[in-house]
Amino acid sequence: MSSFNILIVEDEDAIRGMLMMVLEQAGFMPIAAADAEEAQKILDDKLPDLILLDWMLPGISGAEWARRLKKEPIYRDIPIILLTARGEEEDKVRGLEIGADDYVSKPFSPKELIARIRAVLRRSGKIPGQAQITLGDLMLDTEQHRLSIGDKQLEVSPTEFRLMHFFMTHPDKVYSRTQLLDQVWGRSVYIEERTIDVHIRRLRKILEEYGREDLVQTVRGFGYRFSLVD
Amino acid sequence: MSSFNILIVEDEDAIRGMLMMVLEQAGFMPIAAADAEEAQKILDDKLPDLILLDWMLPGISGAEWARRLKKEPIYRDIPIILLTARGEEEDKVRGLEIGADDYVSKPFSPKELIARIRAVLRRSGKIPGQAQITLGDLMLDTEQHRLSIGDKQLEVSPTEFRLMHFFMTHPDKVYSRTQLLDQVWGRSVYIEERTIDVHIRRLRKILEEYGREDLVQTVRGFGYRFSLVD
DNA sequence: ACGCCTTGTTACCCTTTTGTGACAAAGCCA
DNA sequence: TGGCTTTGTCACAAAAGGGTAACAAGGCGT
Numbered sequence: 001m002s003s004f005n006i007l008i009v010e011d012e013d014a015i016r017g018m019l020m021m022v023l024e025q026a027g028f029m030p031i032a033a034a035d036a037e038e039a040q041k042i043l044d045d046k047l048p049d050l051i052l053l054d055w056m057l058p059g060i061s062g063a064e065w066a067r068r069l070k071k072e073p074i075y076r077d078i079p080i081i082l083l084t085a086r087g088e089e090e091d092k093v094r095g096l097e098i099g100a101d102d103y104v105s106k107p108f109s110p111k112e113l114i115a116r117i118r119a120v121l122r123r124s125g126k127i128p129g130q131a132q133i134t135l136g137d138l139m140l141d142t143e144q145h146r147l148s149i150g151d152k153q154l155e156v157s158p159t160e161f162r163l164m165h166f167f168m169t170h171p172d173k174v175y176s177r178t179q180l181l182d183q184v185w186g187r188s189v190y191i192e193e194r195t196i197d198v199h200i201r202r203l204r205k206i207l208e209e210y211g212r213e214d215l216v217q218t219v220r221g222f223g224y225r226f227s228l229v230d
Numbered sequence: 231m232s233s234f235n236i237l238i239v240e241d242e243d244a245i246r247g248m249l250m251m252v253l254e255q256a257g258f259m260p261i262a263a264a265d266a267e268e269a270q271k272i273l274d275d276k277l278p279d280l281i282l283l284d285w286m287l288p289g290i291s292g293a294e295w296a297r298r299l300k301k302e303p304i305y306r307d308i309p310i311i312l313l314t315a316r317g318e319e320e321d322k323v324r325g326l327e328i329g330a331d332d333y334v335s336k337p338f339s340p341k342e343l344i345a346r347i348r349a350v351l352r353r354s355g356k357i358p359g360q361a362q363i364t365l366g367d368l369m370l371d372t373e374q375h376r377l378s379i380g381d382k383q384l385e386v387s388p389t390e391f392r393l394m395h396f397f398m399t400h401p402d403k404v405y406s407r408t409q410l411l412d413q414v415w416g417r418s419v420y421i422e423e424r425t426i427d428v429h430i431r432r433l434r435k436i437l438e439e440y441g442r443e444d445l446v447q448t449v450r451g452f453g454y455r456f457s458l459v460d
Numbered sequence: 461a462c463g464c465c466t467t468g469t470t471a472c473c474c475t476t477t478t479g480t481g482a483c484a485a486a487g488c489c490a
Numbered sequence: 491t492g493g494c495t496t497t498g499t500c501a502c503a504a505a506a507g508g509g510t511a512a513c514a515a516g517g518c519g520t
Contacts, residue, residue, distance in 0.1 A: 045314075046335045077408065144457070145404040145449045153460070157477055158451035195479055197497065202478095204498095220487065220496065387466055425468050427508065432467095450476075450507065 004121060007048040008032040009039040009065075010083065011057055015106070019052065022110040028117070036060040047078060049126055050117060055084045055103070066100055079124045081116060082188070083108075100188040123186070133168045136228045138215075140168050149210045159184075160203055167216070167226035176223040200224055234351060237278040238262040239269040239295075240313065241287055245336070249282065252340040258347070266290040277308060279356050280347060285314045285333075296330055309354045311346060312418065313338075330418045353416070363398045366458050368445075370398050379440045389414075390433050397446070397456035406453040430454055 006028045010016040016032050023030040031048065033039035035057055042048075051069075053062045062082065069075040082103035101120045104113055121127045131143045137150045140161075147154045147164055156164065166184050175183070177193040185191065204213040217225045236258050240246040246262050253260040261278065263269035265287050272278075281299075283292045292312065299305040312333040331350045334343055351357045355372060363370045367380045370391075377384045377394055386394065396414045405413070407423040415421060434443040447455045 143403045144455065145452055159478070191479065192481095194481090194497090198479075198499085201498065201500095218497070389467070421468060422470090424470085424508085428468075428510085430508095431510065448508070 003027060003029050004049040004126065005046070006030045006117070007039060007042055007051045009034075009036065009051065009057065009062065010054040011035060012054075015054075019113075022113065023052075023117075026110075026114045026117075036062070036065040039065070043075065047075070049078070050121060051078055051080045052117075053080055053082055053100075055082045077124070079120045079126075081120060102187045130169075133165070135168050135171060138168060140165060149212065152210065154206055154210075156206060157202075159199060160206065163199060163203060170226070172225065172227045172229075174219045174222050174225045180223065196224075233257060233259050234279040234356065235276070236260045236347070237269060237272055237281045239264075239266065239281065239287065239292065240284040241265060242284075245284075249343075252343065253282075253347075256340075256344045256347075266292070266295040269295070273305065277305070279308070280351060281308055281310045282347075283310055283312055283330075285312045307354070309350045309356075311350060331416050333418045360399075363395070365398050365401060368398065370395055379442065382440065384436055384440075386433075386436060389429060390436065393429055393433060400456070402455065402457045402459075404449045404452050404455045410453065426454075 006023055008016060008019050008023070008030050010019060010032070011034050013034075016034065020030050020032055031042055033042055036059055039051075039053075051066075053066055055062045057065070066080050066082070069078070069080070079101040082100045084103050084105045101124065102116050104116055118127065122129050129142065131141060133140045133142075139148045140146070142165065145161065147156055147161060162184050163180075166180070170183075177196045180196055181189070181191065181193065200216055200218075204216050207213045207215055214230055215226060215228065217227060217230070219225050236253055238246060238249050238253070238260050240249060240262070241264050243264075246264065250260050250262055260282075261272055263272055266289055269281075269283075281296075283296055285292045287295070296310050296312065299308070299310070309331040312330045314333055314335045331354065332346050334346055348357065352359055359372065361371065361373045363372075369378045370376070372395065375391060377386055377391060392414050393410075396410070407426045410426055411419070411421065411423065430446055430448075434446050437443045437445055444460060445456055445458065447457060447460070449455055
């Protein structure tokens with residue numbers, strides 16, 4: 001297993017040190033910076049696999065810096081996890097279209113942090129994950145980016161593909177719209193919950209052609225479930 | 231397995247020594263020089279299979295020397311891997327059109343270095359790999375630099391040939407534009423991602439003459455895939 | 461030096477995708 | 491059944507993503 005470079009940008013010494021330790025312990029290779037300028041210098045040298053970024057920073061704020069990074073093609077693909085202090089409204093973090101991939105609010109448990117980092121790395125394709133997922137006669141291949149029922153190819157849009165991917169890796173369990181948004185769209189985008197319904201509808205429409213619209217089930221008052229059995 | 235001569239050009243004694251050891255251990259035959267002049271003398275004597283070159287050198291900088299080498303037909307085909315120290319901006323390395331085949335930033339792990347060396351040797355055809363690759367009625371011959379469908383020769387440009395080579399050795403898998411750039415153009419060139427589209431277009435145009443433009447498939451939002459099946 | 465080929469880049473266009481509001485339909489409970 | 495809540499569905503507009511042609515620069519051979 002390869003080791004990932006993680007850039008920590010955090011002004012408080014105590015937290016920065018703690019993060020370094022936690023990440024090292026978890027087998028990552030962290031590099032730390034105290035502000036955006038310093039972080040930029042590190043970036044100039046080598047692109048990390050992920051950036052752990054404090055939302056509030058002296059000088060250029062973390063949010064502002066993240067926004068800039070996401071505009072540059074060279075940096076765009078580096079996933080960013082924001083660290084938000086308790087009291088900084090979660091909504092704001094979601095609302096501002098920063099393009100962060102996730103956020104974690106302080107205080108957080110090391111375990112949670114590591115889990116989120118792994119999740120983001122996996123989602124951005126840096127950790128391989130399972131290439132083929134089979135469920136009944138459904139087959140989803142992330143390498144080939146193909147989805148099929150039996151030997152028929154399904155034509156799905158990128159979002160539909162991700163949604164199916166999530167469902168097939170988490171079958172037989174109900175997920176709320178919020179959970180689906182977090183898992184499929186990422187925790188820091190803000191879109192209406194009802195939009196999920198529309199995507200569910202679109203998925204069902206495709207599955208309908210194969211008489212399999214029953215795979216996606218509504219659980220009234222809770223959300224949706226993907227399951228082979230009704 | 232044959233053993234490759236690798237010329238190390240590095241001014242710091244400690245690093246030079248370390249490189250010698252690491253390469254020997256890995257079964258290569260390294261020769262070392264401390265600066266460009268010394269390296270040039272070694273070159274005059276015998277052409278190595280690959281040059282491992284420090285980007286910053288006293289006297290003529292590594293970058294400058296590499297650029298000169300790439301202008302001389304005799305040396306052009308020797309692959310060069312640049313060693314960049316932390317703090318030397320990656321952008322510059324990519325941006326300046328040095329013509330290096332790859333770069334590795336210090337500090338690097340021996341494992342990573344060896345892997346990159348192997349990759350570059352393979353890409354430049356020094357490690358034989360497969361001379362002939364067949365995929366359906368497609369045939370690509372790396373030795374003769376020929377590509378054919380059935381018994382018809384295809385006329386492709388060098389870049390198109392490399393792209394086809396990569397595709398035929400990695401079929402049925404989606405690659406992002408970035409991945410294609412890294413794999414086909416090499417990690418140390420910086421070109422626009424959209425340029426890929428243009429090359430794909432050119433490839434398709436050629437394949438079109440044989441009704442095979444469907445071999446190169448667009449996967450919206452992700453990249454391209456080469457596959458015999460739709 | 462000249463012309464041809466190769467290659468990277470850009471601009472423009474078209475298609476697909478996607479989020480959203482509006483309204484109908486369905487479900488639930490008293 | 492009636493009224494309220496939760497979903498389903500549709501149409502639309504904006505945005506994203508790609509396809510393509512045209513252009514310019516560089517390289518190469520003659």
